[in-house]
């Protein structure tokens with residue numbers, strides 16, 4: 001099979017490229033290196049089964065060629081990370097909306113199956129510790145809070161994909177990952193785990209925002225890949241939306257202490273008020289984000305296996321290297 005991965009030099013994209021190569025597939029990666037980095041895929045360069053294009057999904061002529069040559073598309077190219085979105089709101093909207101529109105339009109011309117990476121950020125904020133199901137309501141803050149840019153742009157992507165499926169029968173699968181973590185993820189754009197690990201290993205203060213009581217469920221990248229590959233291969237998944245996550249949950253406060261312990265670090269844990277961490281009016285945090293995984297379990301037998309301690313241990317070892 002010939003697989004096209006947009007955003008293939010990113011954290012998840014590069015692991016996905018490796019997975020498909022290991023499955024014996026031909027892989028083409030396109031990435032503009034805005035948040036992806038070449039070192040994520042450099043070790044694959046001499047593999048005859050991979051083609052690497054450092055270019056933009058907004059390059060329609062090139063994308064047309066790449067889409068024509070493939071059997072399956074994973075569209076992962078996106079502006080991601082709360083810091084990145086807040087620093088680059090315009091670029092984020094353009095990449096996430098126009099980029100996806102182009103990829104969907106081209107995929108539709110030859111009816112190529114497409115797996116669209118959306119986000120659990122779609123659900124927005126919510127009071128109460130109730131897991132998000134795929135048909136849960138979305139509760140967002142005002143458009144003036146830049147954070148919601150990402151959720152909104154991804155919602156537009158989902159609406160485009162659903163419309164292509166309903167009106168044109170474009171075979172697409174929409175996936176909403178919940179806090180995926182692993183080697184190669186960078187803390188540069190906000191993601192908390194690589195930030196805390198780096199801080200712990202360097203002996204710097206571990207920066208917990210707010211009181212740290214906010215909770216997340218962490219999904220190790222290998223489990224996320226199992227889900228992605230299974231959904232891509234499933235005819236039953238077409239035209240549908242799936243949560244992709246785990247129930248390995250922890251508060252950010254406990255995460256800081258856990259990482260400090262596992263990294264044998266002497267870092268202090270520092271609690272930083274939100275007003276100091278973010279420019280006023282840009283950020284709003286979510287207290288809970290827990291997935292309901294019934295649908296993906298029933299459809300493709302998804303069963304995440306790598307618990308948080310194991311995931312953190314692997315990530316710490318990666319950063320140490």
Ligand code: UDP
Nearest residue numbers: 082190191192193195207208209214252285
């Ligand atoms: N966070 C933190 N310190 C940091 C970076 C993030 O306490 O240096 C918190 C952040 O406020 C949020 C959680 O960690 O409550 C997860 O943040 P991340 O940006 O990784 O993902 P998301 O908010 O999208 O779940």
